[in-house]
Amino acid sequence: MAFSYYIYYRVDPAKASACEPFIRELFAAVRKATGIEGRLMKKRGEPNLWMEVYENIVDGAKFEWELAEAVGRLKVQEFLLPGTPRYVECFEEPGGRESGRSGDGNTGKS
Numbered sequence: 001m002a003f004s005y006y007i008y009y010r011v012d013p014a015k016a017s018a019c020e021p022f023i024r025e026l027f028a029a030v031r032k033a034t035g036i037e038g039r040l041m042k043k044r045g046e047p048n049l050w051m052e053v054y055e056n057i058v059d060g061a062k063f064e065w066e067l068a069e070a071v072g073r074l075k076v077q078e079f080l081l082p083g084t085p086r087y088v089e090c091f092e093e094p095g096g097r098e099s100g101r102s103g104d105g106n107t108g109k110s
Contacts, residue, residue: 003060005067006089008051010081016048019079023052029070030054034063048081060090 011019020040027038036054043049057063071077071086080086 001092003057004091005054005057005063006051006091007086008049009086010084011048011050011079012081013048015079022074022076022079026070026074026076029074030067033066033070036063
């Protein structure tokens with residue numbers, strides 16, 4: 001079963017231009033560790049609301065660990081609007097073998 005991760009957060013407007021290269025470096029680190037290619041999106045009409053998208057994740061635990069390690073090492077939190085987190089959401093296709101769970105533990109903040 002493959003999962004998709006959607007991670008969204010608000011970037012401090014004063015740090016937005018400096019943040020994007022760090023997110024590109026984050027994508028490179030995640031790709032090297034997991035083989036998963038991330039992509040960056042910015043909300044239309046709200047350019048400081050960013051989302052990272054990672055799809056076709058088979059080993060969710062390894063992916064989450066590698067992502068958290070890279071986020072911490074690159075100090076991504078320093079670019080966010082003060083007092084705001086990165087929200088992590090994990091989705092799966094309907095009908096998956098784990099779709100009947102009542103709370104997957106894969107959502108939260110990083």
